[in-house]
Amino acid sequence: MKRILLLTTGGTIASSQSEEGLVPSLTSEEILSYLGWHDEAIHIDCEDLLRLDSSNMQPEEWVIIARRIAQVYQDYDGIVLSHGTDTMAYTASALSFMLRNLPIPLMITGSQLPLIHPLSDGVDNIRTAFQAVQQNIQGVYICFDRKIMLATRAVKVRTMNFDAFESVNIEPAGIVDARGLHFREDLLIHVDGAFKLEDQLCTDVFLIKLTPGMNPGIFDALTHMQFKGIVIEAFGAGGINFIRRDLISKLEEIVQKGISVVVCSQCLYENSDFSIYQTGQKVLKKGVIQGYDMTSEAALTKLMWALGKTQNPYEVKKLFETSFVHEITLK
Incomplete structure (x- = not known):
């Protein structure tokens, strides 16, 4: 049985309406409940790490995320990290360097519409992320709109469209189509040494x-x-x-x-x-x-x-x- 961790940090995907607009409010358990399916082949643990609009996601939060993943990665076959879209590419890139030689897949995903919205893209994004981390791949990726992109190549290029991210100057490492989820082996990350947390960042x-x-x-x-x-x-x-x-x-x-x-x-x-x-x-x-x-x-x-x-x-x-x-x- 595959063991997967759902790690949440807030963002649109977890948001609900307040007097001041959308604010992150859903817990990881609530996010999981929106999937509407149960796969007996995997065991999912949930953890609420942060609850932030991604505009407030800064290097200090990257360190918190990286250190938590470093603490638990050996207990899991894959990790799904939910995150707001506005700074997702920055967080994903930072984690790619900080989590050197991560031997399991880390899929970072989110949504353009909150999960509570009946037309949300979040359900599809999370489902795809869970499928992706069950594969025998390694490293950090962004999973969005049925594409698996290298974390250091993904850029948010649209503010409203569900196809919010593009893989720049390199093809997506994986896609979902009528054949299911499949990867480009030559584009996947392959670790070349022991895992090492490198969480010292210079913010200047x-x-x-x-x-x-x-x-x-x-x-x-x-x-x-x-x-x-x-x-x-x-x-x-x-x-x-x-x-x-x-x-x-x-x-x-x-x-x-x-x-x-x-x-x-x-x-x-x-x-x-x-x-x-x-x-x-x-x-x-x-x-x-x-x-x-x-x-x-x-x-x-x-x-x-x-x-x-x-x-x-x-x-x-x-x-x-x-x-x-x-x-x-x-x-």
Whole structure:
């Protein structure tokens, strides 16, 4: 018999109406009751870990979740984690790095409509998640709208549609269709060592999107605020302006001060390539780290995790030159 843990943290899926709008209120037992079926082949334990709107889900909560999973994973064949959709991709990416070599599947899911709504997508999402964690797979995934996506590749792209998440720059690792649930073996995570909880995160990391005419002084402000790392969403394949407002020289200054800078693209799809244009080559020479085809969520959380391990820019760069959970396609 498979042993599964349903771990709840709140979110829309567990919400009900209040005078101030939707607020998380359903317990894990109540969430389970909405499935309307009982599978004698599995035993499900329920635990209410948090009860938050995911807008309030921050690195401190990621640590709580990661530590709890580290405490109990050996007792289960799989874990389903319910979570709000707004920050789900951040939490999923962070857990992917923090739960190194997780030997069981962790499926993170939620819904666009509360379970109490008669047309909720939550029932289907939870059912799919329970089916997925019964398979012999490993690692952290997001399960949504009958797709199983690598946690570091999933991005919320729609606010209302049930097809809220897309797997960016890589196909979903699994899908449900008329043949049932099936996986792409080549896209699944395979652990290569013993499990290790790596829950030290550096929260002094900032994500910034470049805009035409941006004042380079913003980087002086971030330095003054003692940020240890910056993720920059550059133009196109990696363009950063240096005429009139010289951002590249400013980046060189902050890199020399020991701040790790990761640059990826503002474009959701395809990869950045700093070798194409003069501006990109200038950035590389200044010591910045290429983000290639990473999502912003994955780049930000990986930088938090990397700086939690070391604040040596050279070592941080080496960590970004390694793909741990298929979060990056390296050339």
